[in-house]
Amino acid sequence: MALRTEQPGLLTTVQDQGRIGYYNVGIPQGGAMDQESAQTANKLVGNTAAEAVLECTYMGPAFTVDAPTTIAVAGAQVPVLVNGQEQPPWTRLELAEGDAVTFGVLRGGARFYLAVRGGVDVPEVLGSRSTYAIGRLGGMGGRKLEAGDVVPVGCPTGELPAVTELPESLRPALGGAQELRIVWGLYDHLLTEEGRRRLVEEEWRLTPVADRMGLRYEGPGVEWIQREQPFGAGSDPSNIVDAGYAVGSIQVPGGTQPIVLHRDAVSGGGYAMVGTVISADMDLLARATPGTVTRFRAVPMEEALRARRERAARLQEIWAL
Structure with missing residues (x-):
C-alpha cells in the first residue's frame, strides 16, 4: 500500500533512528529530531523502533490511503482529521481504503510523527532511510515530501500491541519555558x-x-x-x-x-x-x-x-x- 500525497506540508521528511557510523566522513547521524515521539508512534502501530516515519514540522501533509491501514500520530499537539473528523491524539487509528487524512493548526510543540503499520518503505542509503536533504540522501530522493508523491509502505512484521493509546502520564509536556x-x-x-x-x-x-x-x-x-x-x-x-x-x-x-x-x-x-x-x-x-x-x-x-x-x-x- 502507499500514502498518496495531495499537500506535502511545510517540511515533511522520512526519518528513522538515524544514519550511524559516517560522522567521521562528514555525514551526520540525522534521524528523527524527537526520537521519543517517533518511537511512540511506531509502538502504537506495532512497528519496531527502527521503522521509518514521517517527520512533520509545524504544518502536516494531506494524503489518502489506497488500502486499509493503521496509523498513529505522536509529538506536537495537532488536530488529526480523518475524512474531516477530528481524532484523538497519541492513538492508533484504523483507516479504510480511500480515507483522507489532514492536519489542523499546531496547538503546542514543533514536530509530530506519523507512523504507518509496516513503516515507510523507501530504500536504505548507508544503512538508514532518513532524509539528509543537504546531501540528497535517503527518504524520497533525498528531499522533503512534495505534492503528488506516493509514499510506499512496507509489510507489517509484528503484532499489534494491546495498548491503543499512550497514557497521559507518559506524554511529554509541550509549550512554556x-x-x-x-x-x-x-x-x-x-x-x-x-x-x-x-x-x-x-x-x-x-x-x-x-x-x-x-x-x-x-x-x-x-x-x-x-x-x-x-x-x-x-x-x-x-x-x-x-x-x-x-x-x-x-x-x-x-x-x-x-x-x-x-x-x-x-x-x-x-x-x-x-x-x-x-x-x-x-x-x-x-x-x-x-x-x-x-x-x-x-x-x-x-x-x-x-x-x-x-x-x-x-x-x-x-x-x-
Whole structure:
C-alpha cells in the first residue's frame, strides 16, 4: 500500500533512528529530531523502533490511503482529521481504503510523527532511510515530501500491541519555558567568567532560525577572552582551528547568538564549542518553538549519564505497554 500525497506540508521528511557510523566522513547521524515521539508512534502501530516515519514540522501533509491501514500520530499537539473528523491524539487509528487524512493548526510543540503499520518503505542509503536533504540522501530522493508523491509502505512484521493509546502520564509536556542541561567544553575556557555566567544564568529566547541543523538563540551574548588567535583560526575570538562537533554542541559565533547543533548539523568546523546539550534533553530541544524562553543549566557528567539512563528507562516503559 502507499500514502498518496495531495499537500506535502511545510517540511515533511522520512526519518528513522538515524544514519550511524559516517560522522567521521562528514555525514551526520540525522534521524528523527524527537526520537521519543517517533518511537511512540511506531509502538502504537506495532512497528519496531527502527521503522521509518514521517517527520512533520509545524504544518502536516494531506494524503489518502489506497488500502486499509493503521496509523498513529505522536509529538506536537495537532488536530488529526480523518475524512474531516477530528481524532484523538497519541492513538492508533484504523483507516479504510480511500480515507483522507489532514492536519489542523499546531496547538503546542514543533514536530509530530506519523507512523504507518509496516513503516515507510523507501530504500536504505548507508544503512538508514532518513532524509539528509543537504546531501540528497535517503527518504524520497533525498528531499522533503512534495505534492503528488506516493509514499510506499512496507509489510507489517509484528503484532499489534494491546495498548491503543499512550497514557497521559507518559506524554511529554509541550509549550512554556525550557531548561536545557549542558556539560561544559571543549572550549569553555575561552570564555571569560562573565561569559560563562551569562550562558548559564541568563535567559535566552529561540529565534525563528531553527531547523534540523541547529537552533539559534538571542539574549545577552557572552564574552570571550582576548588572545592571540592560533595560526589557521579566524580573527574572531570565537574562531578555532577546525574541530569535530558533537550533536548538541553550543557555538556562539561572535559572542552574540548561541546555536545548538541538532541532528543534521555538520560534523566539524571552526567555531568553538563552549558546551553540549546532554543527549537526554535533545528531544526536549526539538519541541521548542520560536520565542521559547530557555535557560541552560550546567551539570556534571554524572548527572548527564543518570539522565540518559532515566530516558532509556522511560522508553523501555513505553515499549513494555
